[in-house]
Amino acid sequence: MEIRPIASSMFRNRTGPILICLQIALTLALVVNSIFIIQLQMEKIARPLGTDIDNTAIFNVALVDPLDNMEPFIKNDMDEIRRIPGVVDATIIAQFLHAGGGSGISYRPVPETNSDLVRTVSVNEADEHALNTLGIELLYGRNFRADEILYSAPNAQVGPSEVALVTESLARDFFPDSETANIVGKVVYMGDVDTTPIEIIGIMSDVAAHWINYDSEFAEEAAYHFMLLPLVQTWNGEGHYYAFRTEPGTQDRLMAEVTDKLYEINPDRLFWEPTTQAEIVRMTHEGNRAIATILGVISGLMILITSFGIVGLASFTVNQRTRQIGTRRALGAKKRDILRYFLVENVMLTTIGVVLGSALAYGIHLFLFSIMHIPKMSFALIPFGVVVLYVLGFVAVIGPALRATAVAPAVASRTV
């Protein structure tokens, strides 16, 4: 191995190698951090949300002329929808689930006011068909009864309810010292000062809070702190969200059928952007996908450009050193000796580059850690990036290196 002479030679013409080293370092640093961030985004997209995303659709419906008493009208709508073959169940719900936004209400597990046990909970309101419509499993206790659902007066708001359903995570968060099954029947209180007890009648399997993908410590801790309340609000100027669940594969057809049925019941209706839960989730994750795509594209381009740089420098070096290569061959170098020379040179360059790059990658990670809310990067990522760059360097340099081996020994005897 002619490491010392190769290093010596490279040092004497160090401009090109320095530039490539820097490119390799920057590329490693950027690719490693990009992969990390992309992983984070994919994790966020993959987080279980706890409801039947694929088979739920949501319509926002309003009457052109709202009735004074919407309650019987809404109940009739719901019954009709449920009767349609293929519809598993339907519920009226206060707002979209998993849309990135929602209601946050604070509750505390003790009656004392001004307690610091108050925490914010992601809340939605629906009727007693919610669990079945959204595909949420009831783990302990019972569901709402039909008579427990409170409908508001016309253009008014109703609440708070006397009962509530909470997720398992929320239940355990409220009462960490109790067996989960025993939390059924316990009470919580709204806000800082209200003393109306709200009884937990049932515990659901975990459903994602609307802040699940926010970048904050709170969002991570409270990711599945979700509560369902048996309320239906009828403010003017708002439509109502009808959610319904369909048998797999029938969603498109049934969305049309539900629309037809609702028009049949009352043609003076307005629909606002009928949508599916899958579409809502897709839109909520748009930002994550965008970041992943942008970083992926830039990383790919960077790798491409750096490889071009390596190829370019190697080609240039081979051209500049044609006479030298010929001389070495004349002096007895075999073709593989020449190949080895360029490969060793490339490995040395890459090594310096990845050492620099690893330090830079870690530094950048620390910086990102300070400005964004992200976890610490796994240690395996840097070695992975290092291997990628060695492979990249090899692939890039092999062409020019092979060309170098083709330089004829007779080149040495040519005069300038």
Added chain:
Amino acid sequence: MLMDSKIGYDLQLALKSIRKTPVLSALMVAAIGIGIGACMTIITIFYLMSANPNPDNSEQLYTYALHNRLTVREGQEDEDPRLLSTYHDALYILQSDIPTDQSIHYQSWAVYRNDAGGVSPFWDLFRLATPGFFSLFDVPFLYGHAWSQEQEDNKAMVMVLTREMNNKLFGGENSVGERIEVGGDFYEIVGVMDLFKPLPKYFEFDYGTFTEIEGALVPFSLTPTLELMKNSGSRSCAALPDGDDFQSYLDAECHWLHHWVRLPTQEKREAFYEMLNNYSLEQRRFGRFQGPFNNRLFNLMEWLEQLEFGGGTMTMLIGVAVMFLIVCLLNTNALLFAKFTGRSAEVSLKRALGCSKKRLFKQHLVEIGLVGLAGGALGLLLALVGLAGIKLLLSDIDNLAYLNTDLVIIAIAASIVSTLIAGLYPAWRTCQIAPAKYLKSQ
């Protein structure tokens, strides 16, 4: 005259030289183009997201956030105040004569009908605002004008249509004086807005920040009459309303109103802030504003900062783009270096024939500048491609993704400057070659 011909000659030389090494030159332009393209794509988004939407007035427009706490609890000192106002707080502040103009507004939904015009009923945004909305935000009018303060005080049933709403209801015609039915009531149209799309929509951060304003506007004084709940936006209550009806909601500790004021001078700003604090103190006797004070006053740019558009993520993306550009420049640097090294013989000859170092250096710079120009042009094209790609990824960025003149100039300038920087060392180094050094055989 002499200067002109010299520059022309330099340009000619530069072009010839670039053409002599077509592959190398193409690689250089490509590297710069890709780097600039990526940078411009991301910087365009950032620039348009954080650009001042109202530069003429941004110094004077303010919104406030009152730190209204009903209880005292540990850890509250660090909490931010709620960003929207309660109904009664807003009305109280509306009476103040410190600001020269004020706008209270919120958005809801309603059903619009124009049966006479043959338009079937549809649902859209419905806004309530004080007439200050139009003067404060410099809203342009296509037809007519805003309603008067007198009409506001009299709760007149008047309406201003947005451009988009006018298109939907009247096909874009001058509809001033027409009457339409909205939410069961009849309104007379007094004005039609022109295209009003400040980016971002700073005065309404909680709905469609980057879209054109939609719907129609009516006097804010109609709020208790129409009983329209704020829809699609942020509303948070510190305590439950005492009753179920709309009036209870208005009286409750619920924060849902946007409130902006114009404070043209520093004295006015200080006076206004003092007024807010005095009000807070006074409200303590009703059990409000407990705990430490943290009332805040934001001007437009401070407000945008507070809302943190993009935040850390944007910084990261910009950092990534810049790093990428640096790699591209290093690449170009290497290519330029290779190119100039390969020209040692030619430079040596030129020097032997009497070309001064300075002249040679200038010629090199012209050549590098040309490459930078070409790279910048390519970069702009690629940026357009990049922005089109971003549009595909993010549906609501549609309004942001265009290049205005400023950005085009920035792109070209950045390209030329960065290429020059990249090429500075090789260009200078080559001129240092001793005359005739490379002329004799090895």
Added chain:
Amino acid sequence: MLRMKGVSKIYRTDLIETHALRDFSVEIGAGDFVAVTGPSGSGKTTLLNIAGLLESFDDGVYELDGIDMFGLNDDDSSEIRNEQIGFIFQSFNLVPDLNLFDNVDVPLRYRGFNAAERKRRIEQSLELVGLSGRMRHLPSELSGGQQQRVAIARALAGDPKLLLADEPTGNLDSLMARQVLDLLDDINRAGTTIVMVTHDDELARRARRNVHVLDGKVDDSNVYQPQQREHPVEVIV
């Protein structure tokens, strides 16, 4: 030790066929000091290249030390070049980025000697050419004559049986040329066979034997024949 019989070399391009060597025959014994002379374009460089296995030949027989050199694969010819043959080029061909030590080291690295052995040989070689004091210098810091001496040291470091020199004094002034020649004399007397291409009459005279090449063929072998009837130039020291 070197025997060529009927060797030819043809260069073909799309338009032209050049016969660099035609039916060339020569025999060189061990310990000989041969000057190959001839006008430029006569094929003497081609002859040297073929002798040194830098180029292949198209026809004829070439035996080096009794072994047939026709159709050798690249690895084998590289090995022979490395171990049996030493080269001195007209344009020195030193690696400009390496110091003298590393330059002489180049062929030794391909030989597989260990570090101690290489060091010994390099120091010995540079001592022989009188440059051991400047081992860490770069070629650019040396004069032409010194560079050529380093090239000689490099050629000798591997103890070759055959030394091939292409215009070894072509780029040197007369004083340095003479020093180089003296060196070659010493080497030859120590037993190394030397074949030297030159168009310099005086050099040719210093060799013990001349082979004149014209148009790719041997003009006259075993006969000393100055090819240009010019005033012999007396070198005054």
